[in-house]
Amino acid sequence: MEVASNWAFVGVFLIMAPIFPALPILAATLLRPSKPNVLKSQTYECGVETVGDTWVQFRVQYYIYGLVFLVFDVEMVLLFPWAVAYNDLDLFAFGAGFLFIFLLADALIYAWKKDVLVWK
């Protein structure tokens, strides 16, 4: 019951939070002038017409950063329960968590040696 109410609050917040920024934007639509024309609604490009398509395939570098981040972030979520229980852990459980952090460090060293972290 208690937990359910807590998340009900988060749920109501989730519905209400977009309303705060949406209200001024909606108010602005009522107040502001709206006279679009072809020139105004062109894509901005420092005074010249934009050339070619924007949504093209991009360098793989960004994808690799995303991938390395994913490795760390997912593993770090698993680190939090260990951190919460930390003060009550015996040495064995503590060591197990420790091993896990070393695996994380190992992932970093691997990516480092693979030279994927250098911005090219």
Next chain:
Amino acid sequence: MDCVSLCQVVQNLGVADPSIARFIGLLIGVLLVSGVPLLTVVILIWYERKFAARIQDRIGPNRVGPFGLLQTVADLLKLLGKEDITPASADRILYNAAPILSFGSVVMIWAVIPFMYSANPPGAYVGVDLDIGALYFIAIASLGTLAIMTAGWASNNKYALLGAFRVVALLVSYEIPLVFALVIPVMLAGSMSLVDIIYAQSSMWFIFIAPLAAFMFFLSSQAETGRAPFDLIEAESELVAGFNIEYSGMKFGMFFAAEFLHVFTNGILFAVLFMGGFLGLFHELIPPLGFAWLGLKGALIYLCFLWLRNTLPRLRIDQVMGFNWFFLVPISILNVILTALVLKLMQVAGWAPTDFASATFLEVLPITVVLFAKDVIMIVMIMGRVVLEGREARAAEQQMNEDLLVTAAGD
């Protein structure tokens, strides 16, 4: 006392239907909690502009209202009347959703921030005391990153897209030291609830026990908000305005306000995680004073963010990425390892408390001294290495230049 218990209050006031009472209670709670950030953002913009002006030897806004306090209101009114141009080639749905997501996600963080002491039931006045509060913060903060990415992609503009791609690299990378820094307060407090983390600091602030983690959190949250020296997502000299280039009128205003609010929210979170939140003189006797303490600490950290922003120049993208992956991430991993090891050894030896919330000042003192010394040693060693490497690099460069000169003279 959290906003969930407001439902009971509403029910006692005479609303018979429990589900309606619950909904009204939750709604009032949401309005109360989100009122704080929505009201502060108006003052924040004034505060930031004044401070930036003082650093640059200017006066700053001083015409509208006393000390220019109403400048933000005037700007808001101006933005309301500005024409809002949507580029014809933009993805309309995502384009309109991005500013709303950006601002909404920052406001949502405030749901878990404890505001002041509450005696009955013992705890704190807080939107909701989630037992995974720290994790909630990480999850919601990532939504802001997503909003910037969405904005850059949906604008269908090359500058904006470049900004969006830099987000993938920059904001996402700096989340790693942020989360690692967050592990340490969670470890010390033994809980992810922000209320528990605050009470674990009743005899000693975590900034003294883990100064390096606090510093990591400070730096990476500055990068998370995309501000100088890490403001590559909207680098004016390279990308004109980056991800928000196609936005105008109130939609741009929302991105703008979200950025200010995000920085302040990070300041408040720093105060909660490392500086004891609302704990201070007489915070139990006069609860609103606790609220003032929290605001004061948050404003102090906000000032440091602004100081950093206005002092340092923008870095190059390869420098920023190198700083994160080859400096912040290894150090933050090492910091977690060393802190965990030292603390466990002290706990086994009986020199450190296993429950920081009920420990007295004298019980916490030894571990504080040891961990503080550990952080100082780490910082000295790291900085020593950085200085040495810099010296070597400069010497090599000079040698190369001299060789070139010799070759040129030989010709």
